[in-house]
Structures are given as structure tokens and as C-alpha cells.
């Protein structure tokens with residue numbers, strides 16, 4: 265649907281964007297995310313044919329924007345950050361004007377305008393002067409002009425910027441609906457917008473694409489290890505030792521220190537109460553395995569699998585009540601949840617909660633953009649306003 269090939273834009277001697285290279289398939293809703301001055305608007309203006317790239321090419325459905333600008337633009341609907349409205353016109357007159365510009369015939373106009381008016385919730389507002397409408401309604405009219413000629417690709421530059429929360433929800437819902445029949449490229453710096461609307465995100469920083477992927481897959485593509493947050497009911501030391509011994513587990517950290525100290529006390533008490541008994545807990549694994557009545561099933565399993573001494577001390581802690589909250593990190597990106605589940609089940613320690621932990625989009629965005637943005641951000645803005 266859209267191919268952006270090695271596109272760069274130089275503003276006089278100032279870099280706009282550099283080697284932007286990505287493509288979009290039909291039906292995708294792609295979020296274009298980046299800090300101020302990163303190059304979102306520049307890229308979008310080139311895709312929509314409002315700005316010529318210094319280098320590279322843009323193809324819409326195989327049509328080159330440079331060679332066939334009129335035909336290529338026919339396939340695109342564009343909502344710039346400030347909708348291109350004529351405030352003195354009525355909604356109806358404005359949409360007719362846009363329909364004329366787009367070459368929609370007089371016969372088609374009535375039907376087409378009627379459709380977008382309904383689709384964007386503008387019914388009943390057709391006779392109103394645009395100036396008198398709220399920002400949310402103006403944004404709807406902006407979207408209406410973008411889809412009037414029924415383009416395949418919609419390019420929306422910060423479509424919810426400056427709207428109040430209710431209007432944001434409404435416009436997002438409209439974009440979601442438009443995404444059912446259109447391919448959408450949407451720029452924003454609002455991270456939740458990406459999560460709620462997009463099935464793919466492109467992150468741009470300092471004029472370059474620094475990340476491209478499904479919002480949920482970004483963390484793993486950044487080379488992060490798999491992490492799980494866990495709450496298990498049972499003896500703390502034993503659980504920790506068992507988890508540490510699991511193949512694929514790198515580290516186990518306790519999260520609730522309060523519970524830890526309680527568990528430690530109980531553990532100490534248990535040890536004291538067992539001190540009169542023979543020191544069977546201190547026996548090596550083999551010796552424990554040979555015990556005639558080796559305690560509960562969990563204890564036997566630990567001995568069979570050659571668990572650590574700490575793990576095998578744990579049966580003495582059966583008095584430990586409550587649960588323990590842990591953060592378990594795998595050695596790599598392998599999902600360790602099943603292994604954790606089966607081991608805890610085998611030991612009959614109920615898992616009260618298990619949640620895959622991953623970097624949020626906010627974490628990823630900050631990781632990718634903070635340092636450089638801090639260096640480049642303010643001066644960019646000055647240059648923009650100087651050039652504007």
C-alpha cells in the first residue's frame with residue numbers, strides 16, 4: 265500500500281529526516297511516534313505529496329509520488345495537525361468545496377457528502393458556520409475532508425491534539441472505525457493512543473526510525489530478558505530455591521520485604537523447634553533421598569531432582585504461612601511461565617498471581633529517545649519557529 269524508500273529531507277542546510285525506510289500493508293493502523301522535532305510532520309508531508317524529498321522515493325499502491333503526484337494523492341486522505349478549514353463557510357459548503365477540488369462529480373457529491381456527514385457524526389450540523397463549532401467538531405470536519413474521496417490511505421497528523429478528554433475518546437473511536445476500511449498512518453506523542461488504536465508502531469527520533477514493531481513486541485525486540493511477577497503461597501526460602509534451580513531462570517528477587525521478614529521469623533522458629541530432632545535437614549541430597557519416610561511429596565521431588573541444600577531445608581519450614589511476592593528474571597527471552605507453573609504445582613505451592621512483566625511503551629520510548637531528545641529538542645523548536 266505504502267512504500268517509503270530511503271527518504272531524506274534537508275531543509276536548506278538543516279536535516280529534517282534521514283533515510284526513512286518503511287512500508288505499510290493494506291488494513292494496518294500504524295502509530296508514528298516521536299518527540300517534538302523528530303520528523304513526523306516532515307515525513308507525513310512527503311508521503312502526502314506536500315513536500316518533496318531531497319532523496320529517496322515514495323510509492324502509493326505502486327504509484328510514484330514524484331512521477332504521478334495527482335494520481336498518487338488521489339489515494340491519500342490527509343489530516344494535517346491544524347485542519348485546513350475555512351471558518352466562515354458552513355459545513356455543507358466546505359465539504360462541497362473540497363468535493364469540487366477532489367473532482368467528485370456533482371451527482372456523486374450528494375451521496376458522498378451524506379455518507380461522511382453520517383459517518384463522522386455531523387448530521388444536523390451541516391448548516392452551521394464552522395467557526396461556531398467546537399474543536400472536536402472541527403476535527404470531525406477535518407477527518408470528513410480527508411475521507412471524502414474515499415482514499416485507501418489515511419495520514420493523520422496528531423488527530424487528537426488539543427481536544428478535551430471526551431472529544432479524544434470520540435475521535436479515537438472514529439479513527440478505529442475508519443481503520444476498518446482504510447490503511448491509517450497516525451502521528452502522535454500520546455502513548456496510550458498507540459496502545460488503544462495501533463497494531464504497529466514506528467518510533468522516530470532525530471530524523472531516523474529507531475523502532476518498528478507491534479506495540480507488545482517492542483520490549484522483546486529490544487533484547488530484554490523475559491520477566492515474571494509472581495505471588496506464591498508457601499515457604500519463602502524453598503520457593504526461591506526451587507525457582508532459582510529451574511532451567512532458564514536467571515534470578516529471583518523478593519518483592520515484599522515485609523512478608524520476607526515475617527517468613528524469616530517463622531523459618532527461624534521452625535528451625536528452633538526442630539533443633540532437638542536429628543539434623544536430617546543438613547544431610548546431603550543422596551542421603552535425604554534414602555530416608556525411609558522422606559516427608560511430603562514435595563520434599564521427595566526436590567531430593568530426586570538434586571535440589572540445593574537450601575531447597576531441601578525447606579520442608580522444615582512448613583509452618584511458614586502466607587504468600588511471597590517475587591520477581592523472576594529468565595536468562596534470556598524464553599517464556600518461563602509454564603516451567604514455573606508446573607514446578608510450583610508439583611510442589612503444591614499455589615500460584616496466586618503470575619504476570620509477564622515487560623517494558624511499557626513509555627519505558628521503551630524514553631529509552632530510545634530521552635538522551636538525544638534532550639540534546640536536540642529545544643534548538644529544533646527554535647529553528648522551526650524561525651523558519652515558519
Ligand SMILES: Nc1ncnc2c1ncn2[C@@H]1O[C@H](COP(=O)(O)OP(=O)(O)OP(=O)(O)O)[C@@H](O)[C@H]1O
Nearest residue numbers: 275280299300301302303304305306644647648651
Ligand atoms: N520548514 C522548515 N524549515 C526548516 N526546518 C524545518 C522545517 N520544518 C521542520 N523543520 C525541522 O525538521 C525537523 C523535523 O521537524 P518536524 O516538524 O517534522 O517534527 P515533528 O516530529 O513533526 O515535531 P512536532 O511533534 O513538534 O510536530 C526539526 O528539526 C525541525 O526543526
